[in-house]
Amino acid sequence: MLGENLRKALERINSARFLSDETIEESIKDIQRALIASDVDVNLVYNLANEIRALSKKKPPEGLSRKEFIVKNTYELLSALLGGTPIVPEQPKTILLLGLFGQGKTTTAAKLARFYKKRGLSVGLVCADVHRPASYEQLKQLSEAVGVDFFGIKGEKDAKKIVGQAISTMKKKDLVIVDSAGRSALDSELIDEVKDIKDVLKPDQIWLVLSADIGQLAKKQAKAFHDAVGINGIIISKADSSAKAGSTIAACAETKAPVYFVGTGEKPDELELFDAKRYIAKIMGYPDLKGLLEKAAEIELESPEELFEDEFNLDVFYKQLKATMSMGPLDKVAEMLGLKQTLPKEQIEITGEKLKKFKIIMDSMTKQERKRPDIINGSRIKRIAKGSGSTEASVRELLRNYKKMERMFGKIKKIAKTDSLEDVNMEKILKKFSAKKKKKFWR
Numbered sequence: 001m002l003g004e005n006l007r008k009a010l011e012r013i014n015s016a017r018f019l020s021d022e023t024i025e026e027s028i029k030d031i032q033r034a035l036i037a038s039d040v041d042v043n044l045v046y047n048l049a050n051e052i053r054a055l056s057k058k059k060p061p062e063g064l065s066r067k068e069f070i071v072k073n074t075y076e077l078l079s080a081l082l083g084g085t086p087i088v089p090e091q092p093k094t095i096l097l098l099g100l101f102g103q104g105k106t107t108t109a110a111k112l113a114r115f116y117k118k119r120g121l122s123v124g125l126v127c128a129d130v131h132r133p134a135s136y137e138q139l140k141q142l143s144e145a146v147g148v149d150f151f152g153i154k155g156e157k158d159a160k161k162i163v164g165q166a167i168s169t170m171k172k173k174d175l176v177i178v179d180s181a182g183r184s185a186l187d188s189e190l191i192d193e194v195k196d197i198k199d200v201l202k203p204d205q206i207w208l209v210l211s212a213d214i215g216q217l218a219k220k221q222a223k224a225f226h227d228a229v230g231i232n233g234i235i236i237s238k239a240d241s242s243a244k245a246g247s248t249i250a251a252c253a254e255t256k257a258p259v260y261f262v263g264t265g266e267k268p269d270e271l272e273l274f275d276a277k278r279y280i281a282k283i284m285g286y287p288d289l290k291g292l293l294e295k296a297a298e299i300e301l302e303s304p305e306e307l308f309e310d311e312f313n314l315d316v317f318y319k320q321l322k323a324t325m326s327m328g329p330l331d332k333v334a335e336m337l338g339l340k341q342t343l344p345k346e347q348i349e350i351t352g353e354k355l356k357k358f359k360i361i362m363d364s365m366t367k368q369e370r371k372r373p374d375i376i377n378g379s380r381i382k383r384i385a386k387g388s389g390s391t392e393a394s395v396r397e398l399l400r401n402y403k404k405m406e407r408m409f410g411k412i413k414k415i416a417k418t419d420s421l422e423d424v425n426m427e428k429i430l431k432k433f434s435a436k437k438k439k440k441f442w443r
């Protein structure tokens with residue numbers, strides 16, 4: 001339902017021949033209505049509408065139409081509203097699942113076991129629900145269905161004891177998932193029990209399972225659980241059977257815990273990684289949204305202000321490198337501008353592969369190192385090489401190229417600013433050049 005209504009709102013923008021302020025305002029109202037109809041918190045909706053409104057008053061960057069600019073921003077704001085793209089832990093060791101009665105913990109435990117088993121981990125499932133006798137059988141059967149080991153003690157009333165024994169029985173497993181008991185409310189008994197389990201298990205992940213139909217209440221519930229025992233992830237179950245899923249996710253996004261997965265059915269394989277961007281893209285139904293986003297990303301990258309930022313550092317270097325690659329060799333650009341003689345002789349020849357490698361190396365640097373590469377000494381180089389899984393030689397190569405680029409762009413910038421070249425609009429030329437060559441050099 002949310003999807004359909006959002007689609008209608010965007011369709012209004014998309015089909016408008018002339019995008020008047022009225023049309024934009026009507027679309028914003030449509031979006032508001034769509035979100036409120038799916039129970040999203042009114043304040044969130046109000047803020048979102050204001051942000052879209054403010055952005056629609058801005059001048060779109062060169063190369064993007066007003067329509068495209070608004071669609072792109074709406075997409076980004078909606079994605080942020082739903083929590084963006086969290087990175088699901090790849091190799092969790094112990095996951096403790098919490099949640100009230102009937103929210104979908106036991107089902108989710110099996111789904112997660114299957115998910116991580118498929119990713120190559122050996123997984124064990126533990127029943128620590130000591131209040132519902134049926135849950136032992138339920139999880140045992142599910143364990144068999146997904147093909148993982150199960151541990152439980154039938155009739156045992158002490159969850160601590162079960163978990164303690166489970167740890168030693170399953171110590172060879174890469175991942176142990178513990179299903180706990182729920183109650184109709186988060187009362188002190190439930191808190192005590194969870195704390196007991198937590199003390200014994202020392203889980204690295206505590207995930208809360210919330211049913212999609214609780215809507216805005218999700219925020220309150222997640223906060224209550226977090227305050228009581230701490231949670232670092234959320235799973236939304238039953239997204240298939242509730243129109244409130246969007247609202248529940250938006251409410252969770254307000255808490256600090258990311259929504260990692262969404263359950264979309266009763267069966268163990270009905271679990272999806274949650275990615276707000278993909279989700280929004282899917283329900284927005286905008287033709288070629290992907291193409292638009294790629295185009296927008298390239299335009300942002302080519303923004304002349306960024307390319308010629310006064311302060312030169314590794315972040316700027318990376319952007320320039322990417323842009324230069326799309327323009328073709330830098331000396332060709334210089335030649336076109338009649339600047340060839342003035343530029344240093346050094347060539348910067350970098351392939352797409354190398355650029356990727358540089359990026360990985362830069363990701364291992366600290367923020368300070370990227371801002372002030374001159375502080376990168378021998379021992380830092382060693383650390384960066386190790387952290388990025390590359391070699392010291394590669395790090396040095398990156399730094400050498402950085403130095404060259406610093407000199408070249410410094411020169412171009414200086415020349416572009418001198419009187420003799422007053423009427424040469426460097427930035428425009430570079431941009432034009434890059435637009436022409438882009439397809440060939442950089443994908």
Ligand SMILES: Nc1nc2c(ncn2[C@@H]2O[C@H](COP(=O)(O)OP(=O)(O)O)[C@@H](O)[C@H]2O)c(=O)[nH]1
Nearest residue numbers: 101102103104105106107237238263264265266
């Ligand atoms: N449609 C649907 N049903 C689900 C989903 N997850 C759980 N359920 C159902 O919800 C009910 C309660 O689930 P259960 O795992 O026993 O909840 P628990 O009490 O928290 O352990 C069961 O009937 C499940 O089959 C889901 O993603 N989609």
Ligand SMILES: [Mg+2]
Nearest residue numbers: 105106129135
């Ligand atoms: Mg259960």
